[in-house]
Amino acid sequence: MDHLLFLAQERMEWLQVTLHSGSRSFSHSLASVRDGARGFYLESVNAVKNQRLSGELVEKVRGWLMKLKEVLDDFRPSELYNRLWVFLLTEVTRTHMYFGGVCFLFGGIIGITVGMKLRNSVVAPQRMRAVVTNSYRGIEAIGVVEDVVAPRIVQPNQVLVQVKAAGIDYLDIKVAEGYGRVLRRQLNKYNPNTEGEFPVVLGRDCSGIVVAVGKNVSKVEQGNEVWLACPFYHPGTLSEYVVVADDLVAPKPSQLTFEGAAALPYSIMTAWDALVTQGGLGPDSTAGKRILVHAGVSGVGVVAIQLVRAWGGHVTTTVSSRAAPLAHMLGADDVITYDNSNFDKELMLREKYDVILNTVGEVLHESCLKHCVPGGLVVTATSSQLASDSYGYVTGALYSLGMRLRYWFTQAPWLTGGRWGTLEVCGHVLESVAPLVEAGRLQAVVDKAYSAQDAEVAFAHVAKGEQIGRTVVRFSNNPPVRNLGMAFWQDH
Numbered sequence: 001m002d003h004l005l006f007l008a009q010e011r012m013e014w015l016q017v018t019l020h021s022g023s024r025s026f027s028h029s030l031a032s033v034r035d036g037a038r039g040f041y042l043e044s045v046n047a048v049k050n051q052r053l054s055g056e057l058v059e060k061v062r063g064w065l066m067k068l069k070e071v072l073d074d075f076r077p078s079e080l081y082n083r084l085w086v087f088l089l090t091e092v093t094r095t096h097m098y099f100g101g102v103c104f105l106f107g108g109i110i111g112i113t114v115g116m117k118l119r120n121s122v123v124a125p126q127r128m129r130a131v132v133t134n135s136y137r138g139i140e141a142i143g144v145v146e147d148v149v150a151p152r153i154v155q156p157n158q159v160l161v162q163v164k165a166a167g168i169d170y171l172d173i174k175v176a177e178g179y180g181r182v183l184r185r186q187l188n189k190y191n192p193n194t195e196g197e198f199p200v201v202l203g204r205d206c207s208g209i210v211v212a213v214g215k216n217v218s219k220v221e222q223g224n225e226v227w228l229a230c231p232f233y234h235p236g237t238l239s240e241y242v243v244v245a246d247d248l249v250a251p252k253p254s255q256l257t258f259e260g261a262a263a264l265p266y267s268i269m270t271a272w273d274a275l276v277t278q279g280g281l282g283p284d285s286t287a288g289k290r291i292l293v294h295a296g297v298s299g300v301g302v303v304a305i306q307l308v309r310a311w312g313g314h315v316t317t318t319v320s321s322r323a324a325p326l327a328h329m330l331g332a333d334d335v336i337t338y339d340n341s342n343f344d345k346e347l348m349l350r351e352k353y354d355v356i357l358n359t360v361g362e363v364l365h366e367s368c369l370k371h372c373v374p375g376g377l378v379v380t381a382t383s384s385q386l387a388s389d390s391y392g393y394v395t396g397a398l399y400s401l402g403m404r405l406r407y408w409f410t411q412a413p414w415l416t417g418g419r420w421g422t423l424e425v426c427g428h429v430l431e432s433v434a435p436l437v438e439a440g441r442l443q444a445v446v447d448k449a450y451s452a453q454d455a456e457v458a459f460a461h462v463a464k465g466e467q468i469g470r471t472v473v474r475f476s477n478n479p480p481v482r483n484l485g486m487a488f489w490q491d492h
Contacts, residue, residue, distance in 0.1 A: 126149070126150055127146070127147045127148065127149065127150060128146075128148055128149075128150040128239055128240040128241055129144065129145070129146050129148070129239065129240050129452055129475070130144070130145060130148040130199070130201045130236075130238060130239035130240065131143070131144055131201070131202050131203065131236075131238035131239070131452070131455040131459075131473065132144075132145055132148060132198075132199035132200060132201050132202065132238075133175070133176040133198075133199065133200050133202060134198050134199050134200075135198065136176065136177055136178035136181060137176075137177075138173070138176055138177045139173055139176060139459055139460065139463050141176055142176050142202065142455075142456060142459050143456060144452060144453055144455050144456065145199065148199060148201065148239060149193070149195060150240070150241050151193040151235065151241055151242060151243035152192075152193065152243065153212060153213075153214050153243060154192045154193065154243075155214060155245070156214040156215045156216035156217075157214050157216045157217060157245055157246050157247075158213075158214045158217070158243050158244065158245055158246065159210055159212075159213050159214070159217055159220060159226075159243070159244055159245070159246050159249050160210070160211045160212040160213070160241060160242075160243050161206070161208040161209065161210055161211065161226060161228065161241065161242050161243075161244065161249070162208050162209045162210075162211050162240065162241055163206045163207075163208040163237060163238075163239060163240055163241065163242055163475045164206075164207055164208045164209065164258035164262075164474070164475055164476045165206060165207055165208075165258040165259045165261070165262035165449070165472050165473065165474050165475065165476070166203045166205065166206035166207075166236075166237040166238045166239075166262050166472065166473050166475065167203070167204065167205045167206065167237075167262045167263050167264075167265070167266060167267075167299075167470045167471070167472050167473075168202075168203070168238070168458055168459060168462050168470070168471045168472065168473065169204045169205070169266050169267075169299065169470075170462060170465075171204060171232060171266075171383055172202040172203060172204065172236070172238075172459070172462075173459065173462065173463055174383065175200065175202060175232060175236075176200075176202065179232065179383070180232045180233050181197075183233050184197070184200065184232075184233045185197050187233055191235070193235065193243060194235060200235075200236070201235045201236040201237075201238060201239050202236040202238045203236035203237035203238030203239070203473075204229055204230060204231075204232070204236065204237065204265075204266040205227070205228065205229040205230070205237055205262060205264070205265035205266040205267075206227070206228060206237035206238075206242065206262050206265075207225070207226065207227040207228075207252055207256070207258045207259075207261035207262045207265075208225075208226065208242075208258070208475075209223065209224070209225055209226070210222050210223060210224045210225075210226055210249075211241070213246070214246070216246075217246045219246055219249070219427075220246065220249055220251065224251060225251070225252040225254075225258075226249045226250060226251060226252050227249075227250060227252045227253075227256075227261040227262070227264070227265050227430060228242075228244055228248050228249045228250065228265060228427065228430070229248065229265035229266040229268070229269050229425050229430070230242075230244055230248055230425060231423065231425045232383070238455065238473055239475075240475055246427075247426055247427050247428075248425060248426065248427050249427050250427040250428075250430035250431045250434065251431075251434070253434050253437040253438050254438075255437060255438060255440070256437060256444060258474075258476065259444075259446055259449050259472050259474065260443075260444035260446060261444070262470075262472045263299070263444045263445065263446045263469060263470035263472050264303065264437075264442075264444050264470075265430060266299075266425075267299040267300050267302065267303045267470065268303050268429060268430060268433055269423060269424075269425050269426075269429055270299075270300045270303075270381050270423065271300050271303040271304040271307060271357075271381065272307075272429050272432075272433075273381075273423050273424065274300070274304070274357050274379045274380065274381045275291075275304060275307060275308070275355070275357065275379070277424070278377070278379040278380075279355045279357070279377050279379045280355075280377070281308070281311065281313070281355060282311065283310075283311050285311075286308060286311035286312055286313040287311065287312030287313065288312070288313070288314075289313045289314065289354040289355065290313070290314045290316070290351060290352075290353045290354050290355075291304075291308045291313045291314065291315050291316070291353060291354065291355050291356075291357065292315075292316045292317070292318075292347075292353040292355075292356040292357065292368075292371065293305055293308070293315060293316070293317045293318075293332075293357045293359070294317070294318050294356070294357065294358055294359050294360050294364060294368075295317075295318065295319070295359045295360055296315075296317030296318065296319050296323075296327050296330070296332060296335075297317075297319050297320075297323040297326055297327055297330075297445070297468045297469065298359050298467075298469075299467075299469060299470045300357075300359050300381045301317065301319075301357075301359050302330060302445045302469050302470075303442070304357055304359075304381075305317055305327070305330045305331055305332050306330055306331060306436070306441065306442045306443070307433070307436075307442065309330075309331035309332075309441075310436050310441045310442065314333050314334075315331065315332045315333050315334070316332065316333065316334040316335075316336065316347075316350065316353070317332045317334070317335055317336070318335075318336045318337075318338050318343050319335060319336075319337060319338070320337060320338065320339050321337040321339050321340050323468055324337055326445070326468060330445075334350070344367055347367075347371045348371075352371055352372060352373040352376070353371060353372055353373065353376060354372075354373055354376045354377070355372075355376060355377050355378075355379065356368045356371060356372050356376070356377070356378045356379070357379055357380075357381060358378060358379065358380045358381065358382070359380075359381045359382065360382070361380075361382045362382075365378070365380075383423075444469070444470075445468060445469025445470065446469055446470060446471075446472055447461075447467040447468045447469045447470060447471050448461060448467070448471050448472075449471075449472045449473075449474055450471070450472070450473050450474065451473070451474055452473055452474065452475050454473075455473050458471050458473055
């Protein structure tokens with residue numbers, strides 16, 4: 001084998017010398033032609049400038065063409081080809097070919113392996129479609145635009161997701177009215193994926209496919225189907241692409257369609273915060289307790305009813321008469337309709353409750369306290385007013401300074417550091433409820449699904465407050481989703 005390697009090396013060195021000599025001769029000839037062409041060009045320009053084109057210039061052109069002809073005559077590719085062909089026929093044996101084939105095979109395997117280990121550098125287009133607000137004038141300022149700057153991965157723990165469907169939360173309307181504007185304006189200064197205060201991309205949750213991941217991301221990979229939620233100060237999910245920290249993302253349960261998966265995450269976060277964080281409920285502490293859920297067919301109510309039932313609690317809910325069948329299907333033990341009866345009087349006839357979930361707002365707070373057992377809890381799922389939204393010039397300046405100091409001292413990137421709001425949004429909550437989804441004990445209720453170009457109509461529908469479950473916007477070319485109205489949508 002060593003002898004064969006020596007012969008092969010010797011022949012390759014001869015071939016290398018031959019090719020090197022020929023290439024040097026050819027390069028010298030081309031250099032000569034190049035110099036002649038350059039000189040010709042300069043003289044031609046000068047001649048045109050001086051408005052004289054004499055016979056001397058014609059002779060120079062003729063001489064340059066003759067030199068080019070000589071160079072082409074001296075260069076004979078066929079001679080080099082013949083030498084290479086003779087070498088292959090007379091000097092290369094079958095052993096050489098086997099050896100070369102094995103080397104090529106192993107080299108290819110190594111190259112493919114290395115290539116698979118490298119992170120894919122696919123990024124979103126430079127511009128994308130998104131649902132945004134360009135001012136804080138409420139729902140009138142919401143629109144669909146086609147030229148929003150697409151986000152990119154700027155931190156090693158970030159994930160780039162191609163959005164297939166995104167949910168609309170009533171909080172998005174509040175954001176369009178200015179909710180969180182001061183905090184968002186300050187944080188945008190540290191976010192490379194935003195350019196100033198506007199436009200503000202709306203949307204709090206979505207489902208989609210991972211396009212690319214940062215080098216420190218291990219929980220998801222390119223091509224995985226995921227669902228996620230993001231806090232109110234984060235760039236929204238109603239866009240073709242979104243970049244989030246990996247701790248906001250979780251693998252999408254296979255039982256859910258993209259539309260169904262987009263209808264759940266932020267509602268899950270809100271219900272989890274109310275029931276678990278505030279109410280102290282959970283899989284091991286809910287059995288035997290009486291829970292009242294107001295507005296049980298809202299996005300949060302749908303999730304809350306199913307979680308309490310899955311954990312063994314007794315659920316009473318208040319709904320409209322047209323939504324009563326759905327409330328029963330979700331597992332509510334007792335359903336009170338508020339449009340054809342006085343639900344407050346109805347509640348007086350029942351035992352009091354250990355935990356009451358108020359999804360409506362301050363208007364029901366006193367009523368909730370009245371129907372709660374001594375030592376019980378009334379928890380809310382509504383967003384409280386942020387103090388920073390009312391700060392004046394001086395207080396706002398101090399607030400900005402405090403945030404800057406916090407950023408400097410913690411070195412917390414925009415998408416990964418700190419908790420800026422009252423509701424904690426994280427992917428591990430989605431991972432915790434995923435088994436319930438897979439077992440069919442937590443299911444999505446989609447009221448309506450709109451295409452992206454009809455997002456303004458979708459927001460108008462949400463603003464009426466008549467939706468059952470969640471309204472979603474589709475960013476894919478999937479077949480249209482039927483209007484489900486009161487229907488209970490179980491994804492398979």
